[in-house]
Amino acid sequence: MAVKAQVPGAVIDVQHYIFALQLTDADNNIKGQATVGVKFLKNADAFNLDLVKKNVEGKGMLVSAVTENGKNLRFVQDSGAVKIYTNAKTGSMHSYKVSYAGVPADGLIISTNNFGHRTFFGDNWPNRAHNWLPCVDAPADKASVDFVVTAPDHYQVVSNGLKIKEQQLPNHLKLTHWHEAVVVPTKVMVIGVAAFAIDHPGDAGNIPVYTYVFPESKEAGFKSYAVAKDILPFFIKNVGPYSYEKLANVQSKTIFGGMENASAIFYFEESVTSPGIEELMAHEIAHQWFGDGASEKSFWHLWLSEGFATYMTNLYLENKYGADTLKKRMLADRKKVLEFEKKRLTPVVDSAVKSDYMQLLNANSYEKGSWVLHMLRRKLGDDLFWKGIQNYYAKYRGSNANTDDLRREMEQASGQDLKPFFNQWLRKAGHPDLNIGWHYDADKGSVNISVEQKQDNLYEFPLEIAINGELVHIEVKDKTTSAQILVKTKPETILVDPDVNVLDSFNIAAQ
Numbered sequence: 001m002a003v004k005a006q007v008p009g010a011v012i013d014v015q016h017y018i019f020a021l022q023l024t025d026a027d028n029n030i031k032g033q034a035t036v037g038v039k040f041l042k043n044a045d046a047f048n049l050d051l052v053k054k055n056v057e058g059k060g061m062l063v064s065a066v067t068e069n070g071k072n073l074r075f076v077q078d079s080g081a082v083k084i085y086t087n088a089k090t091g092s093m094h095s096y097k098v099s100y101a102g103v104p105a106d107g108l109i110i111s112t113n114n115f116g117h118r119t120f121f122g123d124n125w126p127n128r129a130h131n132w133l134p135c136v137d138a139p140a141d142k143a144s145v146d147f148v149v150t151a152p153d154h155y156q157v158v159s160n161g162l163k164i165k166e167q168q169l170p171n172h173l174k175l176t177h178w179h180e181a182v183v184v185p186t187k188v189m190v191i192g193v194a195a196f197a198i199d200h201p202g203d204a205g206n207i208p209v210y211t212y213v214f215p216e217s218k219e220a221g222f223k224s225y226a227v228a229k230d231i232l233p234f235f236i237k238n239v240g241p242y243s244y245e246k247l248a249n250v251q252s253k254t255i256f257g258g259m260e261n262a263s264a265i266f267y268f269e270e271s272v273t274s275p276g277i278e279e280l281m282a283h284e285i286a287h288q289w290f291g292d293g294a295s296e297k298s299f300w301h302l303w304l305s306e307g308f309a310t311y312m313t314n315l316y317l318e319n320k321y322g323a324d325t326l327k328k329r330m331l332a333d334r335k336k337v338l339e340f341e342k343k344r345l346t347p348v349v350d351s352a353v354k355s356d357y358m359q360l361l362n363a364n365s366y367e368k369g370s371w372v373l374h375m376l377r378r379k380l381g382d383d384l385f386w387k388g389i390q391n392y393y394a395k396y397r398g399s400n401a402n403t404d405d406l407r408r409e410m411e412q413a414s415g416q417d418l419k420p421f422f423n424q425w426l427r428k429a430g431h432p433d434l435n436i437g438w439h440y441d442a443d444k445g446s447v448n449i450s451v452e453q454k455q456d457n458l459y460e461f462p463l464e465i466a467i468n469g470e471l472v473h474i475e476v477k478d479k480t481t482s483a484q485i486l487v488k489t490k491p492e493t494i495l496v497d498p499d500v501n502v503l504d505s506f507n508i509a510a511q
């Protein structure tokens with residue numbers, strides 16, 4: 001069963017959206033009619049939908065009417081919302097129609113692609129959907145969605161879910177209706193409207209996988225994007241069922257390298273010839289489980305999306321290319337985390353960020369989040385790690401979770417108290433910074449090792465050291481941890497963390 005989440009204090013829980021949109025080549029004005037199905041969580045005589053109002057530059061949306069059952073309702077618009085006056089009791093269901101029009105200031109990007117052709121691409125992350133869609137623009141209010149797009153008939157329209165209707169209209173117009181039956185957050189609700197060449201490279205089980213690329217990119221894109229059908233099965237097998245009706249991989253004009261829109265992933269234009277396309281696809285496809293399926297309750301817990309997508313990509317690549325690939329990537333990721341911490345020292349769960357969530361697209365959310373999962377996997381072992389991940393996904397699929405929800409699932413799967421682990425890695429800034437000294441005691445035939453934690457917050461973690469090629473585990477805990485290791489011969493070399501299993505920095509010196 002999905003556990004329901006909402007924005008704390010919310011008056012409404014949106015059940016379903018129908019966005020009917022008219023697009024034209026004449027200008028960048030869009031006309032919309034949003035049907036918003038709402039369940040009231042409180043008695044209310046008014047409620048808000050997020051919507052950016054037309055500004056002095058002429059960008060934004062003007063609402064012309066709000067109705068319920070054909071009856072006009074009073075409404076007022078401020079810069080970021082339309083307030084709708086109604087009369088609703090707790091638990092009651094209502095359906096409102098909001099008619100509006102305007103030039104999107106953001107969110108729906110109307111522009112020209114590399115080939116000089118006009119395109120329309122939704123780009124909503126983190127809360128830019130309300131530039132073009134009246135909605136509750138927060139990840140905790142998930143809803144199912146229909147897009148019914150009327151556009152010039154030389155365009156193809158791709159969106160979330162299933163295409164249930166495509167109809168030629170007079171005056172060279174075409175209506176395309178997509179229906180997403182699964183609840184998704186607004187950040188991943190989209191349309192892509194362009195001239196597309198479409199391919200169906202195959203299925204993953206019963207999930208059809210499609211490629212949408214600009215016709216000029218057909219040759220390269222049909223080939224490079226086809227790898228998606230080999231990526232899906234890895235996550236289906238290891239995490240759980242794919243949630244949506246299909247997967248379309250779409251060449252687009254997103255401001256991001258890739259954007260994990262539910263079942264219609266958007267990739268940057270040059271991605272069709274990018275050598276990094278496989279890892280980019282693995283990342284965005286992993287998000288279909290983590291971010292789209294199980295979504296963070298708020299952006300403070302963004303690592304549940306980005307850290308997961310980053311580590312799941314590493315796991316996919318490890319499975320396909322071997323353990324050395326994982327080691328190399330964890331090494332590179334560790335470097336990124338340490339570099340980032342020099343610029344900004346904050347915990348992964350960064351509740352200091354109240355708006356401007358773009359700043360959370362950083363090495364803490366991605367690489368450090370990934371590193372936490374890596375260390376958790378090493379701590380629990382592969383079987384319990386995957387069991388916990390599968391349970392977490394099964395419980396929060398179609399819903400929302402925060403960091404403690406994940407911790408509880410991992411604790412239940414493993415029988416371990418993971419509070420100290422989650423606290424030190426996710427709730428505190430920084431990392432262990434180690435001074436490691438060693439000397440060989442010829443009389444005792446031992447190597448004496450001391451590990452000093454230089455930073456203030458002390459961490460507890462196992463440190464692996466290879467002496468004469470043999471792996472030794474040292475439980476680091478106190479300000480200084482000492483260990484005496486018996487050896488047969490004087491070591492030539494001592495290697496710290498040879499398998500790259502700890503997020504730390506260190507120096508080592510013979511004493």
Ligand SMILES: [Zn+2]
Nearest residue numbers: 283287306309
């Ligand atoms: Zn991502």
